[in-house]
Amino acid sequence: MNTKSIQRLAFFLAIMAFSFQSCEEKPKPPKIKAPKQIIDYEYAKELEDEYKNTRSAIINKHLGIEDTREFWFDLEELKKYIAYVEQEADSLGYTRLGIRIYNGAYPKEKRFHDPGYSTVFLVPTGNKTKSKASFSPISSTFVINDNIHEIPAYNYGHAGKPPKNVN
Template identity: 40%
Template sequence: MRKLTYIILGFIIGAVLTYYFCPRHVGEEMGLKIVKPKGVITVNEAKELNKNWTDFRKSAVDSAAKKQGRNQDDRSTYWSLDVIENYLAYAKAESDSLGYDMTGIRIYLGVYGKNAGQAKKDLSTMFIVPTGKKKTSEASMSLFYAQKGDEDLPTDPLNDGTGGPNGYPQ
Protein backbone atom coordinates (compact mmCIF):
# COMPACT_ATOMS: atom_id res chain seq x y z
CA MET A 1 0.00 0.00 0.00
CA ARG A 2 2.91 2.28 0.73
CA LYS A 3 4.24 1.91 -2.86
CA LEU A 4 0.83 2.88 -4.24
CA THR A 5 0.89 6.08 -2.16
CA TYR A 6 4.29 7.01 -3.58
CA ILE A 7 3.08 6.33 -7.13
CA ILE A 8 -0.02 8.52 -6.67
CA LEU A 9 2.08 11.25 -5.03
CA GLY A 10 4.54 11.03 -7.97
CA PHE A 11 1.68 11.50 -10.49
CA ILE A 12 0.36 14.52 -8.59
CA ILE A 13 3.80 16.15 -8.38
CA GLY A 14 4.42 15.38 -12.06
CA ALA A 15 1.08 16.93 -13.06
CA VAL A 16 1.78 20.08 -11.05
CA LEU A 17 5.29 20.44 -12.50
CA THR A 18 3.99 19.82 -16.02
CA TYR A 19 1.34 22.51 -15.55
CA TYR A 20 3.87 25.12 -14.43
CA PHE A 21 6.85 24.28 -16.64
CA CYS A 22 5.36 23.19 -19.98
CA PRO A 23 4.78 26.02 -22.46
CA ARG A 24 1.24 27.17 -23.05
CA HIS A 25 0.06 29.61 -25.69
CA VAL A 26 2.75 32.26 -26.08
CA GLY A 27 0.23 35.10 -26.13
CA GLU A 28 -1.37 33.91 -22.88
CA GLU A 29 1.95 33.33 -21.15
CA MET A 30 3.39 36.72 -22.04
CA GLY A 31 0.12 38.59 -21.59
CA LEU A 32 0.02 39.51 -25.30
CA LYS A 33 -3.26 40.16 -26.98
CA ILE A 34 -3.73 39.81 -30.73
CA VAL A 35 -5.03 43.09 -32.09
CA LYS A 36 -6.38 43.72 -35.57
CA PRO A 37 -3.71 45.81 -37.35
CA LYS A 38 -4.44 49.29 -38.62
CA GLY A 39 -5.29 49.20 -42.30
CA VAL A 40 -7.11 45.85 -42.37
CA ILE A 41 -10.04 46.12 -44.76
CA THR A 42 -13.08 43.94 -45.26
CA VAL A 43 -13.33 41.33 -47.99
CA ASN A 44 -15.98 43.46 -49.69
CA GLU A 45 -13.64 46.48 -49.69
CA ALA A 46 -10.90 44.31 -51.24
CA LYS A 47 -13.32 43.14 -53.93
CA GLU A 48 -14.22 46.77 -54.68
CA LEU A 49 -10.54 47.77 -54.97
CA ASN A 50 -9.92 44.83 -57.28
CA LYS A 51 -12.95 45.71 -59.40
CA ASN A 52 -11.69 49.29 -59.70
CA TRP A 53 -8.27 48.02 -60.81
CA THR A 54 -9.96 45.83 -63.42
CA ASP A 55 -12.12 48.71 -64.66
CA PHE A 56 -9.32 51.29 -64.86
CA ARG A 57 -5.99 49.47 -65.32
CA LYS A 58 -6.46 45.95 -66.70
CA SER A 59 -6.64 46.83 -70.41
CA ALA A 60 -3.48 48.97 -70.26
CA VAL A 61 -1.49 46.32 -68.38
CA ASP A 62 -2.73 43.42 -70.49
CA SER A 63 -1.81 45.22 -73.72
CA ALA A 64 1.87 44.76 -72.81
CA ALA A 65 1.29 41.05 -72.19
CA LYS A 66 -0.38 40.66 -75.57
CA LYS A 67 2.81 41.89 -77.23
CA GLN A 68 4.50 38.85 -75.65
CA GLY A 69 1.84 36.40 -76.83
CA ARG A 70 -0.01 36.14 -73.52
CA ASN A 71 -3.65 37.05 -73.02
CA GLN A 72 -3.08 38.85 -69.74
CA ASP A 73 -0.35 39.91 -67.32
CA ASP A 74 -0.11 38.70 -63.72
CA ARG A 75 -1.86 41.00 -61.30
CA SER A 76 -0.90 39.39 -58.02
CA THR A 77 2.06 37.55 -56.55
CA TYR A 78 2.03 34.67 -54.09
CA TRP A 79 4.65 33.76 -51.49
CA SER A 80 4.07 31.00 -48.95
CA LEU A 81 3.91 31.93 -45.29
CA ASP A 82 7.17 30.03 -44.70
CA VAL A 83 8.95 32.07 -47.39
CA ILE A 84 7.63 35.36 -45.98
CA GLU A 85 8.55 34.50 -42.38
CA ASN A 86 12.00 33.29 -43.44
CA TYR A 87 12.58 36.41 -45.55
CA LEU A 88 11.54 38.74 -42.71
CA ALA A 89 13.95 36.99 -40.33
CA TYR A 90 16.71 37.17 -42.98
CA ALA A 91 16.01 40.86 -43.74
CA LYS A 92 15.99 41.78 -40.02
CA ALA A 93 19.32 40.02 -39.47
CA GLU A 94 20.91 41.53 -42.59
CA SER A 95 19.63 45.02 -41.79
CA ASP A 96 20.94 44.73 -38.24
CA SER A 97 24.37 43.60 -39.45
CA LEU A 98 24.49 46.61 -41.80
CA GLY A 99 23.64 49.01 -38.97
CA TYR A 100 19.93 49.57 -39.65
CA ASP A 101 16.75 49.07 -37.64
CA MET A 102 14.20 47.36 -39.90
CA THR A 103 10.77 48.80 -39.17
CA GLY A 104 8.66 47.65 -42.10
CA ILE A 105 8.48 46.54 -45.68
CA ARG A 106 7.55 48.21 -48.94
CA ILE A 107 6.07 46.31 -51.90
CA TYR A 108 7.03 47.56 -55.34
CA LEU A 109 5.60 46.81 -58.74
CA GLY A 110 8.21 45.99 -61.35
CA VAL A 111 8.54 44.79 -64.93
CA TYR A 112 11.01 42.16 -66.09
CA GLY A 113 13.28 43.46 -68.83
CA LYS A 114 14.21 42.03 -72.18
CA ASN A 115 16.91 39.79 -70.64
CA ALA A 116 14.47 37.91 -68.37
CA GLY A 117 13.76 35.16 -70.88
CA GLN A 118 10.68 34.70 -73.03
CA ALA A 119 8.44 33.50 -70.16
CA LYS A 120 8.93 36.72 -68.14
CA LYS A 121 10.08 39.27 -70.73
CA ASP A 122 8.33 42.64 -70.23
CA LEU A 123 5.80 41.20 -67.75
CA SER A 124 4.86 42.44 -64.28
CA THR A 125 6.33 41.35 -60.98
CA MET A 126 6.19 42.47 -57.37
CA PHE A 127 9.04 42.53 -54.89
CA ILE A 128 9.41 43.25 -51.19
CA VAL A 129 12.00 45.71 -49.85
CA PRO A 130 12.82 46.14 -46.15
CA THR A 131 12.47 49.66 -44.78
CA GLY A 132 13.85 51.31 -41.68
CA LYS A 133 16.37 53.76 -40.31
CA LYS A 134 20.10 53.89 -39.72
CA LYS A 135 20.93 53.03 -36.11
CA THR A 136 22.10 56.05 -34.16
CA SER A 137 23.56 56.41 -30.71
CA GLU A 138 21.33 57.71 -27.94
CA ALA A 139 23.57 60.70 -27.18
CA SER A 140 23.69 63.60 -29.60
CA MET A 141 25.53 66.91 -29.81
CA SER A 142 22.57 68.50 -31.55
CA LEU A 143 19.56 69.79 -29.67
CA PHE A 144 17.41 69.32 -32.75
CA TYR A 145 17.39 65.97 -34.45
CA ALA A 146 15.73 65.87 -37.84
CA GLN A 147 13.76 62.62 -37.84
CA LYS A 148 13.73 61.10 -41.30
CA GLY A 149 11.00 58.75 -42.46
CA ASP A 150 11.63 55.09 -43.11
CA GLU A 151 13.75 54.52 -46.17
CA ASP A 152 14.50 51.48 -48.29
CA LEU A 153 17.37 49.53 -46.73
CA PRO A 154 20.38 48.13 -48.61
CA THR A 155 19.21 44.55 -47.88
CA ASP A 156 18.44 42.23 -50.78
CA PRO A 157 14.72 42.41 -51.74
CA LEU A 158 12.45 39.36 -52.13
CA ASN A 159 11.15 38.53 -55.61
CA ASP A 160 10.28 35.32 -57.44
CA GLY A 161 6.80 34.85 -56.08
CA THR A 162 4.43 32.97 -58.31
CA GLY A 163 1.86 34.79 -60.39
CA GLY A 164 -1.49 34.62 -58.75
CA PRO A 165 -5.05 34.63 -59.98
CA ASN A 166 -6.07 37.40 -62.31
CA GLY A 167 -8.64 38.99 -60.10
CA TYR A 168 -9.90 38.79 -56.56
CA PRO A 169 -12.79 36.32 -56.37
CA GLN A 170 -16.08 38.17 -56.68
Template identity: 40%
Template sequence: MKNPPAKPSQLITREFAQQLNLNYNNKKSDNITAKSAEKEDANAIWYSIEELEKYIHYVKTAGIEDGYAVDGIRFYFGVYPDDEKHGEKAGLTTLFLVPTGKKIKPKNAKIQSFALVEQEDETMDIQSLQPMNYGNIGRPPSLLY
Protein backbone atom coordinates in the same frame (compact mmCIF):
# COMPACT_ATOMS: atom_id res chain seq x y z
CA MET B 1 -8.46 33.81 -26.68
CA LYS B 2 -6.42 35.22 -23.81
CA ASN B 3 -4.44 37.94 -25.59
CA PRO B 4 -6.04 38.57 -28.97
CA PRO B 5 -3.77 40.39 -31.40
CA ALA B 6 -4.46 44.07 -31.94
CA LYS B 7 -6.06 44.84 -35.27
CA PRO B 8 -3.76 46.64 -37.69
CA SER B 9 -4.76 50.28 -38.25
CA GLN B 10 -4.60 49.96 -42.03
CA LEU B 11 -7.32 47.37 -42.55
CA ILE B 12 -9.85 48.08 -45.29
CA THR B 13 -13.27 46.59 -45.95
CA ARG B 14 -13.65 43.59 -48.20
CA GLU B 15 -15.87 45.69 -50.48
CA PHE B 16 -13.18 48.37 -50.88
CA ALA B 17 -10.58 45.67 -51.61
CA GLN B 18 -12.86 44.27 -54.30
CA GLN B 19 -13.26 47.76 -55.80
CA LEU B 20 -9.49 48.31 -55.82
CA ASN B 21 -8.95 44.96 -57.55
CA LEU B 22 -11.69 45.67 -60.09
CA ASN B 23 -10.19 49.11 -60.79
CA TYR B 24 -6.75 47.55 -61.30
CA ASN B 25 -8.09 44.87 -63.63
CA ASN B 26 -10.15 47.39 -65.63
CA LYS B 27 -7.40 50.01 -65.92
CA LYS B 28 -4.58 47.57 -66.55
CA SER B 29 -6.44 44.99 -68.64
CA ASP B 30 -5.10 46.33 -71.95
CA ASN B 31 -1.54 46.15 -70.64
CA ILE B 32 -2.09 42.76 -69.01
CA THR B 33 -3.40 41.10 -72.17
CA ALA B 34 -1.28 43.08 -74.64
CA LYS B 35 2.07 41.92 -73.23
CA SER B 36 1.76 38.58 -74.94
CA ALA B 37 -1.03 37.01 -76.94
CA GLU B 38 -0.35 33.57 -75.49
CA LYS B 39 0.27 34.60 -71.86
CA GLU B 40 -1.92 36.41 -69.36
CA ASP B 41 -0.15 38.64 -66.87
CA ALA B 42 -0.43 38.55 -63.09
CA ASN B 43 -3.10 40.50 -61.27
CA ALA B 44 -2.19 39.10 -57.85
CA ILE B 45 0.94 37.77 -56.13
CA TRP B 46 0.91 35.26 -53.25
CA TYR B 47 3.55 34.65 -50.58
CA SER B 48 3.19 32.06 -47.83
CA ILE B 49 3.04 33.28 -44.23
CA GLU B 50 6.11 31.13 -43.54
CA GLU B 51 8.17 32.82 -46.28
CA LEU B 52 7.01 36.29 -45.18
CA GLU B 53 7.91 35.53 -41.55
CA LYS B 54 11.34 34.24 -42.64
CA TYR B 55 11.90 37.39 -44.68
CA ILE B 56 10.85 39.66 -41.81
CA HIS B 57 13.18 37.79 -39.46
CA TYR B 58 16.01 38.03 -42.03
CA VAL B 59 15.65 41.79 -42.60
CA LYS B 60 15.29 42.62 -38.90
CA THR B 61 18.34 40.54 -37.95
CA ALA B 62 20.54 41.47 -40.91
CA GLY B 63 19.37 45.09 -40.65
CA ILE B 64 20.73 45.40 -37.12
CA GLU B 65 24.02 43.85 -38.27
CA ASP B 66 24.18 46.46 -41.07
CA GLY B 67 23.37 49.32 -38.69
CA TYR B 68 19.67 49.84 -39.51
CA ALA B 69 16.49 49.91 -37.48
CA VAL B 70 14.17 48.12 -39.91
CA ASP B 71 10.73 49.72 -39.79
CA GLY B 72 8.85 48.35 -42.77
CA ILE B 73 8.76 46.65 -46.13
CA ARG B 74 8.12 48.47 -49.41
CA PHE B 75 6.37 46.52 -52.18
CA TYR B 76 7.53 47.32 -55.72
CA PHE B 77 5.94 46.29 -58.99
CA GLY B 78 8.33 45.02 -61.64
CA VAL B 79 8.39 43.23 -64.98
CA TYR B 80 10.64 40.28 -65.70
CA PRO B 81 13.11 40.74 -68.57
CA ASP B 82 11.68 39.44 -71.83
CA ASP B 83 14.28 36.72 -72.38
CA GLU B 84 14.55 32.93 -72.38
CA LYS B 85 16.29 32.87 -68.98
CA HIS B 86 13.01 33.81 -67.25
CA GLY B 87 10.93 31.20 -69.05
CA GLU B 88 7.18 31.57 -68.70
CA LYS B 89 7.62 34.66 -66.46
CA ALA B 90 9.45 36.62 -69.20
CA GLY B 91 7.76 39.99 -69.78
CA LEU B 92 5.24 39.48 -66.99
CA THR B 93 4.48 41.51 -63.85
CA THR B 94 6.06 40.70 -60.51
CA LEU B 95 5.99 42.15 -57.02
CA PHE B 96 9.14 42.31 -54.92
CA LEU B 97 9.73 43.34 -51.33
CA VAL B 98 12.44 45.70 -50.08
CA PRO B 99 13.09 46.39 -46.40
CA THR B 100 13.03 49.97 -45.20
CA GLY B 101 14.56 51.54 -42.14
CA LYS B 102 16.61 54.25 -40.55
CA LYS B 103 20.37 54.21 -40.17
CA ILE B 104 21.46 53.84 -36.55
CA LYS B 105 24.34 55.97 -35.40
CA PRO B 106 25.99 56.29 -32.00
CA LYS B 107 24.96 59.36 -29.98
CA ASN B 108 28.56 59.94 -29.09
CA ALA B 109 31.18 58.87 -31.64
CA LYS B 110 33.51 57.75 -28.81
CA ILE B 111 30.92 55.38 -27.35
CA GLN B 112 30.16 52.44 -29.64
CA SER B 113 27.24 51.06 -27.65
CA PHE B 114 23.97 49.99 -29.25
CA ALA B 115 22.27 51.05 -26.02
CA LEU B 116 23.03 54.68 -26.89
CA VAL B 117 21.72 55.21 -30.40
CA GLU B 118 19.77 57.78 -32.25
CA GLN B 119 18.18 57.19 -35.61
CA GLU B 120 18.34 59.37 -38.67
CA ASP B 121 15.01 60.98 -39.49
CA GLU B 122 14.41 59.54 -42.94
CA THR B 123 13.15 56.03 -43.61
CA MET B 124 14.81 54.66 -46.74
CA ASP B 125 15.12 51.46 -48.72
CA ILE B 126 17.93 49.41 -47.21
CA GLN B 127 20.18 48.70 -50.18
CA SER B 128 22.51 46.32 -48.32
CA LEU B 129 19.75 43.75 -47.71
CA GLN B 130 18.40 41.51 -50.44
CA PRO B 131 14.90 42.12 -51.82
CA MET B 132 12.44 39.19 -51.91
CA ASN B 133 10.65 38.03 -55.06
CA TYR B 134 9.21 34.90 -56.64
CA GLY B 135 5.76 34.79 -55.11
CA ASN B 136 3.09 32.80 -56.93
CA ILE B 137 1.10 34.81 -59.45
CA GLY B 138 -2.61 34.92 -60.04
CA ARG B 139 -3.61 35.03 -63.66
CA PRO B 140 -6.77 36.84 -64.76
CA PRO B 141 -9.58 36.15 -65.23
CA SER B 142 -9.24 33.08 -63.02
CA LEU B 143 -8.26 35.08 -59.94
CA LEU B 144 -10.37 38.04 -58.93
CA TYR B 145 -10.74 39.37 -55.43
Protein backbone atom coordinates in the same frame (compact mmCIF):
# COMPACT_ATOMS: atom_id res chain seq x y z
CA MET C 1 3.91 -1.77 5.90
CA ASN C 2 6.94 -3.41 4.43
CA THR C 3 9.73 -1.63 2.52
CA LYS C 4 8.56 -2.84 -0.88
CA SER C 5 5.05 -1.47 -0.31
CA ILE C 6 6.43 1.89 0.80
CA GLN C 7 8.61 2.08 -2.32
CA ARG C 8 5.62 1.28 -4.55
CA LEU C 9 3.47 3.87 -2.79
CA ALA C 10 6.20 6.53 -3.12
CA PHE C 11 6.65 5.70 -6.81
CA PHE C 12 2.88 5.88 -7.40
CA LEU C 13 2.62 9.26 -5.60
CA ALA C 14 5.56 10.63 -7.59
CA ILE C 15 3.92 9.57 -10.89
CA MET C 16 0.61 11.13 -9.81
CA ALA C 17 2.28 14.41 -8.79
CA PHE C 18 4.11 14.58 -12.14
CA SER C 19 0.88 13.82 -14.03
CA PHE C 20 -1.06 16.60 -12.31
CA GLN C 21 1.77 19.06 -12.77
CA SER C 22 1.98 18.47 -16.54
CA CYS C 23 -1.78 19.01 -16.95
CA GLU C 24 -1.58 22.68 -16.03
CA GLU C 25 -3.05 24.94 -18.69
CA LYS C 26 -0.55 27.20 -20.34
CA PRO C 27 -1.58 30.85 -20.43
CA LYS C 28 -2.95 31.98 -23.78
CA PRO C 29 -0.96 34.64 -25.61
CA PRO C 30 -2.62 38.05 -25.63
CA LYS C 31 -5.09 38.62 -28.45
CA ILE C 32 -3.62 40.67 -31.29
CA LYS C 33 -5.59 43.73 -32.31
CA ALA C 34 -6.25 44.28 -36.00
CA PRO C 35 -3.98 46.93 -37.56
CA LYS C 36 -5.51 50.29 -38.48
CA GLN C 37 -4.73 49.73 -42.16
CA ILE C 38 -7.02 46.73 -42.72
CA ILE C 39 -9.78 47.09 -45.31
CA ASP C 40 -12.90 45.01 -45.86
CA TYR C 41 -13.40 42.89 -48.99
CA GLU C 42 -15.98 45.29 -50.41
CA TYR C 43 -13.40 48.07 -50.47
CA ALA C 44 -10.71 45.65 -51.72
CA LYS C 45 -12.98 44.65 -54.60
CA GLU C 46 -13.55 48.32 -55.43
CA LEU C 47 -9.79 48.89 -55.58
CA GLU C 48 -9.28 45.78 -57.70
CA ASP C 49 -12.09 46.74 -60.09
CA GLU C 50 -10.57 50.19 -60.58
CA TYR C 51 -7.20 48.62 -61.35
CA LYS C 52 -8.72 46.09 -63.78
CA ASN C 53 -10.79 48.75 -65.58
CA THR C 54 -7.94 51.21 -65.98
CA ARG C 55 -4.39 49.93 -65.73
CA SER C 56 -4.87 46.20 -66.27
CA ALA C 57 -6.98 46.65 -69.39
CA ILE C 58 -4.32 48.88 -70.97
CA ILE C 59 -1.47 46.57 -69.99
CA ASN C 60 -3.24 43.46 -71.29
CA LYS C 61 -4.08 45.17 -74.60
CA HIS C 62 -0.50 46.36 -75.06
CA LEU C 63 1.11 43.02 -74.13
CA GLY C 64 -1.44 40.84 -75.90
CA ILE C 65 -1.74 38.58 -72.81
CA GLU C 66 -3.75 38.63 -69.61
CA ASP C 67 -0.97 39.78 -67.31
CA THR C 68 -0.66 38.75 -63.70
CA ARG C 69 -2.07 41.20 -61.18
CA GLU C 70 -2.10 39.18 -57.96
CA PHE C 71 0.71 37.39 -56.17
CA TRP C 72 0.81 34.81 -53.39
CA PHE C 73 3.65 34.47 -50.89
CA ASP C 74 3.98 31.67 -48.34
CA LEU C 75 3.42 33.15 -44.87
CA GLU C 76 6.17 31.07 -43.23
CA GLU C 77 8.68 32.18 -45.87
CA LEU C 78 7.62 35.82 -45.37
CA LYS C 79 8.13 35.44 -41.61
CA LYS C 80 11.64 34.08 -42.28
CA TYR C 81 12.40 37.01 -44.57
CA ILE C 82 11.10 39.51 -42.01
CA ALA C 83 13.19 37.88 -39.26
CA TYR C 84 16.23 38.00 -41.56
CA VAL C 85 15.59 41.69 -42.32
CA GLU C 86 15.25 42.48 -38.60
CA GLN C 87 18.50 40.64 -37.81
CA GLU C 88 20.52 42.25 -40.59
CA ALA C 89 19.04 45.74 -40.15
CA ASP C 90 19.80 45.65 -36.42
CA SER C 91 23.45 44.87 -37.10
CA LEU C 92 23.54 47.75 -39.62
CA GLY C 93 21.98 50.24 -37.18
CA TYR C 94 18.54 50.65 -38.78
CA THR C 95 15.33 51.23 -36.83
CA ARG C 96 11.65 51.66 -37.71
CA LEU C 97 11.82 48.94 -40.33
CA GLY C 98 9.38 48.51 -43.17
CA ILE C 99 8.85 46.81 -46.49
CA ARG C 100 8.47 48.69 -49.76
CA ILE C 101 6.68 46.75 -52.52
CA TYR C 102 7.73 47.39 -56.10
CA ASN C 103 6.04 46.37 -59.33
CA GLY C 104 8.34 44.65 -61.78
CA ALA C 105 8.25 42.52 -64.92
CA TYR C 106 10.33 39.53 -65.98
CA PRO C 107 12.20 40.07 -69.25
CA LYS C 108 10.98 37.85 -72.07
CA GLU C 109 14.20 35.83 -72.01
CA LYS C 110 13.45 32.24 -71.03
CA ARG C 111 15.93 32.20 -68.12
CA PHE C 112 13.44 34.14 -65.97
CA HIS C 113 10.72 32.65 -63.80
CA ASP C 114 7.68 33.94 -65.74
CA PRO C 115 9.03 35.59 -68.90
CA GLY C 116 6.95 38.58 -69.99
CA TYR C 117 4.73 38.64 -66.89
CA SER C 118 4.50 41.11 -64.04
CA THR C 119 5.89 40.47 -60.61
CA VAL C 120 6.24 42.27 -57.30
CA PHE C 121 9.28 42.29 -55.09
CA LEU C 122 9.84 43.44 -51.54
CA VAL C 123 12.65 45.75 -50.45
CA PRO C 124 13.44 46.33 -46.77
CA THR C 125 13.43 49.93 -45.56
CA GLY C 126 14.53 51.58 -42.36
CA ASN C 127 15.56 54.71 -40.60
CA LYS C 128 19.15 55.42 -39.84
CA THR C 129 19.88 58.39 -37.61
CA LYS C 130 22.73 60.58 -38.74
CA SER C 131 24.09 63.63 -36.98
CA LYS C 132 23.84 67.01 -38.64
CA ALA C 133 26.92 69.16 -38.63
CA SER C 134 26.28 71.85 -36.05
CA PHE C 135 28.04 74.29 -33.77
CA SER C 136 25.31 73.86 -31.18
CA PRO C 137 26.32 71.95 -28.05
CA ILE C 138 22.93 70.21 -28.25
CA SER C 139 23.13 67.41 -30.80
CA SER C 140 20.45 67.40 -33.44
CA THR C 141 19.59 64.54 -35.74
CA PHE C 142 17.59 63.86 -38.85
CA VAL C 143 16.07 60.58 -39.94
CA ILE C 144 16.35 58.94 -43.34
CA ASN C 145 13.71 56.38 -44.30
CA ASP C 146 15.18 54.64 -47.29
CA ASN C 147 15.74 51.28 -48.92
CA ILE C 148 18.36 49.19 -47.14
CA HIS C 149 20.60 48.22 -50.03
CA GLU C 150 22.81 46.01 -47.86
CA ILE C 151 19.92 43.53 -47.44
CA PRO C 152 18.71 41.56 -50.49
CA ALA C 153 15.20 42.11 -51.87
CA TYR C 154 12.57 39.32 -51.84
CA ASN C 155 10.79 37.87 -54.87
CA TYR C 156 9.38 34.66 -56.32
CA GLY C 157 5.91 34.38 -54.91
CA HIS C 158 3.33 32.62 -57.05
CA ALA C 159 1.56 34.70 -59.69
CA GLY C 160 -2.00 33.97 -60.71
CA LYS C 161 -2.28 32.92 -64.36
CA PRO C 162 -5.04 33.66 -64.97
CA PRO C 163 -5.36 36.15 -62.11
CA LYS C 164 -7.78 35.41 -59.27
CA ASN C 165 -10.30 38.10 -58.35
CA VAL C 166 -10.58 39.36 -54.77
CA ASN C 167 -14.18 38.09 -54.57
